[in-house]
Amino acid sequence: MPTYLHALPLLLAFLGLPAFAVEQEIDVSVREVGDTFIVEANFQAPVGARTAWDVLVDYDHMASIMSNMESSKIASRNGNTLIVKQSGVARFGIFTYAFEVEREIRLEPMKRILTKNLSGSLKRMESEVTLTSAGQGSGVRIAYHGEFVFGSTLAGLFAQSFLRHEVEEQFQALVAEMRRREAQPLAGTQ
Numbered sequence: 001m002p003t004y005l006h007a008l009p010l011l012l013a014f015l016g017l018p019a020f021a022v023e024q025e026i027d028v029s030v031r032e033v034g035d036t037f038i039v040e041a042n043f044q045a046p047v048g049a050r051t052a053w054d055v056l057v058d059y060d061h062m063a064s065i066m067s068n069m070e071s072s073k074i075a076s077r078n079g080n081t082l083i084v085k086q087s088g089v090a091r092f093g094i095f096t097y098a099f100e101v102e103r104e105i106r107l108e109p110m111k112r113i114l115t116k117n118l119s120g121s122l123k124r125m126e127s128e129v130t131l132t133s134a135g136q137g138s139g140v141r142i143a144y145h146g147e148f149v150f151g152s153t154l155a156g157l158f159a160q161s162f163l164r165h166e167v168e169e170q171f172q173a174l175v176a177e178m179r180r181r182e183a184q185p186l187a188g189t190q
Helices: 003-022 047-056 061-067 151-157 157-182
Strands: 027-033 034-045 069-078 081-092 096-106 113-120 124-133 140-151
Touching: 027 157, 034 061, 047 124, 047 140, 047 157, 061 069, 061 157, 081 157, 124 157, 140 157
Parallel strands: none
Antiparallel strands: 027 034, 034 140, 069 081, 081 096, 096 113, 113 124, 124 140
């Protein structure tokens, strides 16, 4: 067998690595308890904790990170408590769900983000994001727990599939932004 054929599997594996590195595996589960949908998501972001944190709390630029968000703005700040207003349209197959929310977000810097809806399209929404070190040079582990109560029966019929899709898509977008920022050279260094 010619020598170059021995190298072909190695070359294909090497060329395939970037494609695999772009899609971050995000483990998302959704279960229904009464009228509440509980979402759990876990994944490892291959970036430093500072980069992960900066992206997760970049509410004034979230509309440029997430494809379903049309606007996102910090309306007020009191120490580590923010009021954030966001709007957009989530899409799932042929269905769309327009949303407009006002959220209270409490930050425990570099550790935890607690969110609850003050007003908006959902009857109730509360979530918690925690960050922990994945070990030396391994990035950061991110765990998400969310509880959602929809205001309509129709929305509830599609909630499990819809929430799984939305949470996975949003965290994919956030990880892509984390990677993009981590890859940028530090300002002022040449």
